[in-house]
Amino acid sequence: MQQPIRIAPSILSADFARLGDEIRALEAAGADYIHIDVMDGHFVPNLTIGPLVVKALRPHTTLPFDVHLMISPVDGFLDAFAEAGADIITVHPEAGPHLHRSLQRIKALGKKAGVSLNPATPAKALDYVLDLVDLVLVMSVNPGFGGQSFIDSQLRKIASIRKMIDATGRTIDLEVDGGIDPVTAVAAISAGADVLVAGTATFRGGSTAYASNIAGLRGA
Numbered sequence: 507m508q509q510p511i512r513i514a515p516s517i518l519s520a521d522f523a524r525l526g527d528e529i530r531a532l533e534a535a536g537a538d539y540i541h542i543d544v545m546d547g548h549f550v551p552n553l554t555i556g557p558l559v560v561k562a563l564r565p566h567t568t569l570p571f572d573v574h575l576m577i578s579p580v581d582g583f584l585d586a587f588a589e590a591g592a593d594i595i596t597v598h599p600e601a602g603p604h605l606h607r608s609l610q611r612i613k614a615l616g617k618k619a620g621v622s623l624n625p626a627t628p629a630k631a632l633d634y635v636l637d638l639v640d641l642v643l644v645m646s647v648n649p650g651f652g653g654q655s656f657i658d659s660q661l662r663k664i665a666s667i668r669k670m671i672d673a674t675g676r677t678i679d680l681e682v683d684g685g686i687d688p689v690t691a692v693a694a695i696s697a698g699a700d701v702l703v704a705g706t707a708t709f710r711g712g713s714t715a716y717a718s719n720i721a722g723l724r725g726a
Contacts, residue, residue, distance in 0.1 A: 516683070540569050541703045549601055557590040572594045572620075572703075581608055595618070600624070610638065642679070654685055664697035664698050680698055688726055707723060
């Protein structure tokens with residue numbers, strides 16, 4: 507069953523010179539998760555942050571840290587991000603080599619486990635791991651950069667995964683990331699998404715606009 511809509515602002519679009527202030531402002535503005543994009547310049551064509559930054563940010567909010575690892579090989583970093591304060595750790599099937607083992611390790615660390623599917627990665631990649639999963643992240647852009655346009659073909663994938671999740675009878679977040687704005691949010695939610703990652707759409711207009719931006723997305 508589709509859950510209430512939650513908003514996970516991506517700090518990729520935040521002011522990196524004042525990340526602590528930005529995160530506190532997001533919590534005050536009504537964000538549900540803090541989405542942290544970790545990129546290695548190898549699995550995706552960009553380089554962002556590591557566990558030390560996550561650890562430094564942890565005291566600034568009580569909101570769950572939704573950490574999306576776009577790094578390969580990923581297994582060697584799971585413990586470090588768990589120790590740094592991640593609450594949800596999301597990995598890609600291609601970042602393995604063994605997705606099931608990666609998810610087992612995340613669960614053993616006491617964290618929620620997520621799987622992220624790139625635009626060309628089919629929903630069937632979840633077939634034999636959904637019992638371990640707490641969150642499915644559908645990438646509606648090719649990962650690596652903010653500010654890209656929503657890929658409409660991902661709506662069919664979202665709808666397909668919604669059916670897969672409902673068939674389990676479990677509570678699993680269905681998250682969408684990429685090109686989310688008040689218009690594409692409507693399409694993503696209609697297809698079955700219940701968590702929206704929004705970078706540009708959240709941070710547009712500065713900190714005084716965060717609350718209205720988040721409310722606008724949630725109201726979609």
